[in-house]
Structure formats: structure tokens, C-alpha cells
Amino acid sequence: MNKKQIINYLIAITRIYLALVFILSGLDKINNLEAFAVSIENYKILPIETINIIAIVIPWIELVAGALLLIGLYIKENSLIITTLLLIFTVAIISAIARNLDIDCGCQGTFDGQKVGILKLIENFSLMIVGYLSIKFPKQVLTYIKR
Template sequence: MNKLNWIKINRKTAFLVRLVLGAILIAAGIPKILDTVSFAGMVYNYQILPDQLINLTALFLPWLEVLVGVLMITGVWLPGAVILYNGLMLAFIAALSFNIYRGVDISCGCFSTSPGESIDMGTVLRDVVILAGSLYFAAVVFIKKISGERPL
């Protein structure tokens, strides 16, 4: 396979990864926007943030997720969006791992505000897979541009 084909495959893969990553974040943000009160309770149950930041986080985080997701799908402001995407995934993985380590049995609040979505190693693994995708796309955005290729 020559170099040109590799680039085409990478461009297609990167395009798909970008769409999937964006859709995931939008799907995660919308239920929290619709039921902010329940989501605030979930943020509180994580017992990581001080009281003063719980409602602010519950209000701000879902919209940040949706906006970053929309930017990923539309391909606008990709350098900023992909850095924030990676930052969000790292923060989620850290928060989940910390509470699993402490043995706190709480709802995830990842893709819904219903109590049935508890946290376990499977939840962390899912986020690690998403992080792997966003790291790959960060490499596409930052490294390919430097090497002179048009970013996706």
C-alpha cells in the first residue's frame, strides 16, 4: 500500500473517530441539561468538589460537553475542542477511579441522570477507550498539521 492510500485511510478513520467522539459527548451532555437537579445530586455524591462548586459544575459541565461535541462534529475550532475533550475524559476517569478506590457506591451520571448507572471498572474502561480515541484524534490534529498535511 503506498503512502497516499495510508493518508486516505487515516483521513477517513480520523473523520469517523471525530464524529463518534462528538456524538458521545453530546449524548452525555443532553440528559444532564434536561435534569440539572438530579445531576447536581450526582456531582455531590462524588464527594470531590466543595459545596460552592457543585451547582456551578452541574450547570456548566453539560453545556461544555455539548459545545465540545458540536465543535468536534462540525470540525470548528478543533485544536481547542480536542484538548478540552482529552481533559474532560482524564477528569472523568480520575473521578470514577477515585470513588471506586474509596469504595463509594454511587451512580455514574455519565450518560443519564437515572440511578441505575452505577460505577465500576467497566465504566472506567469505557472512558479509557474513549480517551484513546480522543488522543488519536489529538495526534491527527496537532502532529499532521505540523508535518504539513491539512488537518481534518
């Protein structure tokens, strides 16, 4: 195995990790829709009327994009969706920190587990790097489906 192949495998492993994070996150939110809606509400960014629709849709985007990314279907497109979601979540967290909101993060399936803060930001930035690598180098390595 040459250096390039090793790099491709490493990117694929991080892609699988990213996919699993989003699948678990999506499932957790789907099982706790009201809790997720409350988490969104706590950020005090969106009009209250829009919160439930977002709470209903976002977990399924996470689950579907995560599942497709896991099996290696439309790697670039699904990585783009996931990275965009991460970017939105990160902006929300930064905004919460800037407003001194000491709240539950409500992200990535961590209800009652993580609050908004620098650690969460570092975690999100790391995942965004993984997402970016999958967008930039969407190699068909460790995939269930070959296109």
C-alpha cells in the first residue's frame, strides 16, 4: 500500500466516524423531539413558530446524510450537507457564548450531557475539518456502494 492509498484510507475512516456521529445524533434527536425543540428554543435565535419544524426536519437530515455517507453514496454531497449543518451549529454556539447563555448544547445527541462552550467548539471544528476532507477528497474507499 503506497502513501496515497494510506491517506485515502485515513480520510475514509474519519468519514465513517463523522457519519456515525451524525447517525447517532439524528437518532437521539428523533427519539427526543420535544427536548431538541427546547434546546433550539434555549438559543433564543429563531422565532418560536419556526422551532418545531426545524426540530422535526434537522434530525432526519442528519440521519439520512449520515447513513448515505457511511455506505459511501454521494460522499461529496453528503459531506457538504453535514459540514454545513456543523457550521450552522457552530455559529449558534458562538452566538450563545457571546450572549453568556449557559445552556445545554442540544447537539450531536448529547442531551443532558454537554453545555455550550469552548470544548464543544473545538469538537465541532474538528468534525468540520473531517467534513472538509471528505468534500475535497471524496474517494471511493471503504464504501459499501461503488459508484
